[in-house]
Amino acid sequence: MSIIHYFSKDANKRAKFIFNLIAPIYSHVDKSLSDNYRDVIELLKDEISIVGKTVLDVGSGTGAWSYAYLQGGAKKVEGVDFSSGMVEVSRKRHPEIKFSYGDSENLKDINDDSFDIVTAAYMLHGVTGDRRQKILSEMKRVSKGYIIIHDFSGRTPIFVRFLEFMERSDYKNFKKNFCEELKQNFAEVKKIDTKYGSGIYLAKV
Ligand SMILES: C[S@@+](CC[C@H](N)C(=O)[O-])C[C@H]1O[C@@H](n2cnc3c(N)ncnc32)[C@H](O)[C@@H]1O
Numbered sequence: 001m002s003i004i005h006y007f008s009k010d011a012n013k014r015a016k017f018i019f020n021l022i023a024p025i026y027s028h029v030d031k032s033l034s035d036n037y038r039d040v041i042e043l044l045k046d047e048i049s050i051v052g053k054t055v056l057d058v059g060s061g062t063g064a065w066s067y068a069y070l071q072g073g074a075k076k077v078e079g080v081d082f083s084s085g086m087v088e089v090s091r092k093r094h095p096e097i098k099f100s101y102g103d104s105e106n107l108k109d110i111n112d113d114s115f116d117i118v119t120a121a122y123m124l125h126g127v128t129g130d131r132r133q134k135i136l137s138e139m140k141r142v143s144k145g146y147i148i149i150h151d152f153s154g155r156t157p158i159f160v161r162f163l164e165f166m167e168r169s170d171y172k173n174f175k176k177n178f179c180e181e182l183k184q185n186f187a188e189v190k191k192i193d194t195k196y197g198s199g200i201y202l203a204k205v
Helices: 003-007 011-044 064-071 084-093 129-142 158-167 171-185
Strands: 054-058 076-081 098-101 115-121 143-152 188-193 198-204
Touching: 011 064, 011 084, 011 143, 011 198, 054 064, 054 129, 064 076, 064 115, 076 084, 084 098, 115 129, 129 143, 129 171, 143 171, 171 188, 171 198
Parallel strands: 054 076, 054 115, 076 098, 115 143
Antiparallel strands: 143 198, 188 198
16 A cells, blocks of 8 residues: 555545554554553443453554453453554454454354354444444444443543544544444443543443
């Protein structure tokens, strides 16, 4: 992929270009991300049980969020990402987890009700509302238990706002609308605030 994709009108082409580009940098922060995610999973454990569960992580990146579930006692964790660079890094960093290349808008290789928990960290704020809707309905289709989203929720630090501006993400609309979007798809929805302007959004299928 060339730099021209950064200026593409197609947001997915732009995102793939950016995440392929930054995958090697992400690889270096994977350890500190994992440490932070382990704490988030501990908070989640106050709400639902992770031990013995099967988990699918969509937009898995370098695999730090997937790994946090494994550390938290999940029986089986798999990840899916549409950036080949990210999938490559995640396979090297976390060989105990199966990572596949795929688009969360169409999880065509995964049957209905396949996992107890289907989750995403810091992926859904990056896509537009219509794409979020498609991804949420795919997540719902392949889950038989819970959808768990870890993402922005409150006021984010300035460097994060700069990065989101560069990425041309939808994070402002995400923060404003996401709870409502979830409530349109799920009867039971709960939000738990975590550190650094983020939160856990929990929905029962
Ligand atoms: C900000 S990164 C977060 C990675 C990881 N979840 C974490 O928290 O460390 C967002 C990831 O979502 C992936 N992504 C974005 N849209 C996607 C889609 N439609 N299908 C699959 N992966 C997607 C990107 O390639 C990127 O790896």
